[in-house]
Amino acid sequence: MASLNVGHLGEYLREQRRQAQLSLRQLADAAGVSNPYLSQIERGLRKPSADILQQIAKALRISAETLYVQAGILDERDRDEVETRAAILADPSINERQKQALLQIYESFRKENALDADAAAADEGGGEQPQPTN
Known part of the structure; x- marks a missing residue:
């Protein structure tokens, strides 16, 4: 079940990144993570920590709690x-x-x-x- 959440999180992140009109590299730089690591998160291959999700949320200018829900860390x-x-x-x-x-x-x-x-x-x-x- 966690892998489903991770995949769903990746799709959600990719969509948010595209809506913000950021490249993968731009978001990775803004969030302070490596380009390959962010790519793996978006493809559902890695499960980021709450701290990393917070950094990504800040870079995307969205609520960290929204990402926590997408990752299955919090419920609605x-x-x-x-x-x-x-x-x-x-x-x-x-x-x-x-x-x-x-x-x-x-x-x-x-x-x-x-x-x-x-x-x-x-x-x-x-x-x-x-x-x-x-």
């Missing part, structure tokens, strides 16, 4: 959470105390919603008891 929900946290932390209009408060609120909402989803799933499983009437 993880990516959304990481991107939300990154956006909060990167906002220059709020101070560090405010950023931490927002992150705590965000996490509490995520936990609350996960508990609600678990409860709803349990109810759908037939575990609901009749409610007494007064």
Whole structure:
């Protein structure tokens, strides 16, 4: 299954590189990797580390999390959470105390919603008891 992700990642990278109108060599130089290594990634022969993916994403001016999802390192929900946290932390209009408060609120909402989803799933499983009437 990992090889499928690597191949899919390679196709995705090639498409992103072409949309950015970069040659393989130009992207390799910008990302700080060798030309043959990048070629092997695009052909699905090599699985790059998260650090290399981050360098490539920066060179392509795309989200590293997007590449992590393509590589199977993150799933879509993880990516959304990481991107939300990154956006909060990167906002220059709020101070560090405010950023931490927002992150705590965000996490509490995520936990609350996960508990609600678990409860709803349990109810759908037939575990609901009749409610007494007064």
